[in-house]
Structures are given as structure tokens and as C-alpha cells.
Amino acid sequence: MRVHKLTLAALAVAASLSLTACQNDDGGTTGQSDPSAASTASSPDGGKGADSGSGQGGGAQESDSAGKSSAGESASAQGTAASSGSGAAGGTGKATRCRTDELEITAVDNTVDGDPDRTVAVTMKNHGGHDCTISGYAGVDLKLKEGSLSAKRTGEKATSAVLKNGQSTAFGIHYPSNDSGGSGVRVTGLQVTPPNETRTVTLKWPGAATLPVTDDTASQVTVGPVGSAGQGG
Numbered sequence: 698m699r700v701h702k703l704t705l706a707a708l709a710v711a712a713s714l715s716l717t718a719c720q721n722d723d724g725g726t727t728g729q730s731d732p733s734a735a736s737t738a739s740s741p742d743g744g745k746g747a748d749s750g751s752g753q754g755g756g757a758q759e760s761d762s763a764g765k766s767s768a769g770e771s772a773s774a775q776g777t778a779a780s781s782g783s784g785a786a787g788g789t790g791k792a793t794r795c796r797t798d799e800l801e802i803t804a805v806d807n808t809v810d811g812d813p814d815r816t817v818a819v820t821m822k823n824h825g826g827h828d829c830t831i832s833g834y835a836g837v838d839l840k841l842k843e844g845s846l847s848a849k850r851t852g853e854k855a856t857s858a859v860l861k862n863g864q865s866t867a868f869g870i871h872y873p874s875n876d877s878g879g880s881g882v883r884v885t886g887l888q889v890t891p892p893n894e895t896r897t898v899t900l901k902w903p904g905a906a907t908l909p910v911t912d913d914t915a916s917q918v919t920v921g922p923v924g925s926a927g928q929g930g
Contacts, residue, residue: 792828792859797896799825802889806903807869807926814917815874817904818926819889820867823860832857836890837870837920839902842883846908848920855922867926873909873917881907882914892923 800821807818819837823829833855837848848870858866875881883906890897908914 792830794893795821795823795829795831795860795891796825797891797894797898799823799829800891802891802898802900804870804887804889804900804903808904813874814871815905817870817872817887817902818867819870819887820865820926821860821891821923822865823862826862828859828861830857830859831866831892831923833892834920834922835868835892836888836897838888838897839872839884839908839918840886840888840899841908842885845888846915846918848918849916851919851921851925853922853925856924858924866924868923869921869926870904871917871919871921872904873911873914875905875907875909877909877911879910881909883907 801824802819802821804817804819806816808815819835821831821835834850839846839848851871860866870887884902884904887900887902888897889900908918
């Protein structure tokens with residue numbers, strides 16, 4: 698009886714160990730990964746590497762797209778600024794002042810018969826290649842053998858004008874006629890300085906050769922504002 702009991706106990710222990718081993722084997726089998734999945738994860742050239750490369754490629758494309766978009770916006774902004782600058786440089790804005798070197802200045806006798814005073818008309822033609830503004834009085838000096846005589850302003854209201862390229866404006870110089878019978882004062886030349894300019898142009902005097910020698914001669918030589926050419930200013 699004692700031997701039988703020991704045998705049954707040994708069988709029970711063996712059965713228990715066998716059951717435990719089976720359970721361990723089942724757990725190990727359940728915990729193993731799929732062989733193909735393990736290969737993919739461990740392979741340097743496998744799906745994971747490809748997926749990683751694909752992700753990086755996508756990021757590069759997005760970065761490139763963003764860069765292009767940013768560059769496009771920058772180029773657009775620069776284009777807008779350039780357009781604004783071009784508008785200012787293209788003459789669409791306010792015209793600049795007429796410069797002496799942009800004006801072709803000429804003078805002719807414009808005296809009307811029977812008029813008590815004589816007149817020389819001075820014409821200024823814009824040849825600067827762009828619009829320019831001109832207004833006010835030009836500086837006028839008659840060159841004499843004894844020196845020079847500055848013309849006085851008539852006091853007429855000056856107006857502003859825009860001269861397109863090729864357009865002209867003019868003003869008049871008025872002076873007394875030498876009817877005294879004497880030799881008078883000889884005029885040898887004419888100097889004209891456009892309004893608001895400092896550069897002077899010297900021209901031949903187209904009017905009468907002499908001025909009368911009187912106390913009032915200097916005050917009788919007058920100049921009208923730009924745009925007032927012709928008899929009477």
C-alpha cells in the first residue's frame with residue numbers, strides 16, 4: 698500500500714510538470730512575432746527603410762513646395778516694389794522742374810509797328826525727353842559795352858505750366874525805342890536764366906541796336922512772366 702501511494706504521488710507530480718511545460722510551450726508560441734514582420738524590421742533594405750525614405754521624401758517635397766511658395770511670395774513682393782519704383786521713374790508721378798540744359802532757348806524781335814515800346818520774344822522749348830514744369834520769371838540781362846542792364850519784372854501774376862517733350866513757352870522783353878537822334882547805348886548780347894535756375898544762356902540780341910540814353914532807360918527795360926510772350930506782355 699505504501700508503494701502504491703508513492704507511485705500515485707509521483708504520477709501526479711509528473712502530470713503537473715507535463716501540464717506546466719505544455720502551458721509554457723503554448724505561451725511561447727503565442728508570444729512569437731510573425732517571421733515576416735521580424736524580417737521587415739531587421740532588414741536594412743526592407744519595408745521599414747523604404748517607409749522611412751518615403752517619409753523623408755515627403756518632407757523634402759513639402760519643404761521644397763513651401764520654399765517655392767515662399768520664393769514666389771518674395772518674388773511677388775519684389776515685383777510689386779519694383780513696379781512701384783518703376784512707376785515713379787517712368788514719369789507717371791509729378792513732373793520735375795525744367796532745367797537750363799533741357800531747354801532750347803531762342804530770341805527774336807517781336808516788335809509791332811506803331812507801338813511805343815519795342816519787344817523781343819524769348820522762347821524756351823523742352824527737349825529733355827520728359828515732361829517738366831516751369832513757372833515764374835526768367836532772369837534777363839542785356840549786355841552793354843559799359844556792362845550789363847538787368848530787366849525789371851512787370852509784376853504780372855506768374856502761372857505754372859507743364860511742358861511736354863517738344864513743347865514751348867515764351868515771354869517778352871520790353872524796352873524803349875531810341876528816338877532821341879543820338880547814338881544811344883549799344884546792346885551787344887542777351888543773357889537768359891530760366892526760372893529757378895542758376896545756369897545762364899547767352900544769345901545774340903535780336904532787337905534794336907541801341908537804347909536811348911536817359912535816366913529812365915534802366916527802369917523801362919522790363920520782362921514778363923513765362924507764358925506771356927507777345928506784345929503787351
